[in-house]
Amino acid sequence: MYTPSDLADLLDCEHRSVLRQAHAAGVAGAPRPVRGGDQLAAKHGRAHEQATLTRLREEVTALVEIDERDPATAATETAAALAAGTDVVYQAVFLDETFSGRADFLQRDAQGRYEVYDTKLARRARPGAVIQLAAYADALRRAGWPSGPNMHLLLGDGSTETLRVDDFLPLLRRLRDRLTSREPGLPEQLWADERAACGTCAFAQHCADGREADRDLSLVAGMRTDQRRKLAAAGLGTIDALAQAGPEARPKSISPASFTALRAQAAIQVRQDATGKISYEVVDPDALASLPAPSPGDxxxxxxxxxxxxxxxxxxxxxxxxxxxxxxxxxxxxxxxxxxxxxxxxxxxxxxxxxxxxxxxxxx
Ligand code: SF4
Incomplete structure (x- = not known):
């Protein structure tokens, strides 16, 4: 059984997807996702959804709200509302042997076809949101309901992003196959490299702790991903190894200046970790001295x-x-x-x- 969120996880970060699957399957040692996230965004997200619901209630004749929590009953109620030709079905539930999901809105067009509308607080269509939308649209089609060619994201700035369902089905199928053919288990390394998706991830603390515990090179301030990869390939896989490295350990693809700067930065941080005291070196005294002298007007x-x-x-x-x-x-x-x-x-x-x-x- 997979959900639209599982597909979005896989798209955003495969490591997250693997950890979530392992936790759901009860794999021993699987880290627990931390609930919480951005409460302010969640609150405004709910308000955006409610505002859309209020608008649609005024615009259409028949709107059915599926407020049943039990998925099987909710799916039956959704099917009944669609069969009755309801203008809008709010919180529509799809459930079969392999898929479970709850779409914000299914709206019927003039030709009697339904299309999926999902509210998102973001001001642009993010990949994860689009793949979730495609999963609902695909579920609508697979269940045999008359469906239109498009799907829609109702964004936080009031705009609507309309996309063609067919454009995203190949990607949806690839992700679904990858997800459903994978056995639950834990990766050899329990944390992964930092990426944009970490900011809102339920495993953010887990991965940060792992990087810290393993003294990963990503701890070095100013370290780029490509530099980290080159250093690790050269056997300098930890901040401590880099801090102690001599000039002869420099990978050829990193310039002497960059290597010296990264090595010095690693050494400062290792020293600070060991002593607990703020550690620094003045790299460019002239640049520092060019700052204006303090003035009472500052x-x-x-x-x-x-x-x-x-x-x-x-x-x-x-x-x-x-x-x-x-x-x-x-x-x-x-x-x-x-x-x-x-x-x-x-x-x-x-x-x-x-x-x-x-x-x-x-x-x-
Ligand atoms: S914290 Fe980042 S790397 Fe770790 S699972 Fe989440 S998104 Fe992936």
Whole structure:
């Protein structure tokens, strides 16, 4: 049995997919996924879905909501709603011997064909979301319901991304075959290399702990993936090995300057790990010395924003300034609306202008 989320996992990170399958199958030693994630995004995601539901309730004559939690009963209710020609089926459930999934909306077009609509808070169609959508569209077809050629993502910025189902079926089949032909088990190495998908992954801590425990080269600040691969191939697979390496250990494909810098960085971090004291080396004293001398007029400025505020339009809700003379410490300029955002920025500009003297620098 696989779900649309399993396909998205496989697309985002095969390691995650393997770990999740092992955990679900009860494989001994399989790490447990950590629930939680981005609560703010989840909250706004639910609000986006509810807003779509409210809009559709006003637009169509017949909308059926499948709120039954038991998958088998929910699938039966979904089939009944589709058979009745309902305009929109909300939380439609598909269930057969191999697949289980719950689509946000199935909407009937003028020709009586259904198409899948899924709400996503993102402002662009991400691969994982598209493959989930394709899985629902495929389930709709396999169950024999009249279905249209397209599928749709209702995005967080109010736009709709419409895609052709047929364009994604070959990829869907490849992923499905890979997923269903794999036996549950654990990979030899329980963690994997960092990638974009780690940011929202339920195994993020597990993999980070693994990299740390194995002293992986990815711990070295500024290390690129290709450099890490070349160093590991040359037998320098840990931060400790790199820290102790001499110039003769340099792989030919890494320049002497890059190797020296990475080796020095590794050595600093290893020293800091061992002593527990902040460790540093001044690499380029001239560059450091070219920084301007501190001035009483100096302002250190930062802004904080909420991309979900104001119905997804986003808001810069805080402009903050720390002044170098310390007289006022931290000065915040808060905003809770578009009007206040404008005012907060104007107030900050007035604040900075009032400090105008022989030298005024704003560091951001
Ligand atoms: S933390 Fe990153 S590498 Fe580990 S399973 Fe998740 S996405 Fe994959």
């Amino acid at each position: 302002v250190f400025f930062d802004m904080e924003g909420d991309p979900y505020a104001l119905d997804g339009d986003g808001l810069e809700y805080l402009f903050g300034a720390v002044t170098a003379d310390g007289a006022r410490g931290f000065t915040p300029f808060w905003a809770h609306s578009r009007r206040q955002e404008k005012k907060a920025f104007e107030d900050f500009v007035d604040f900075a202008t009032a400090r105008l003297g022989p030298v005024l620098r704003i560091f951001t």
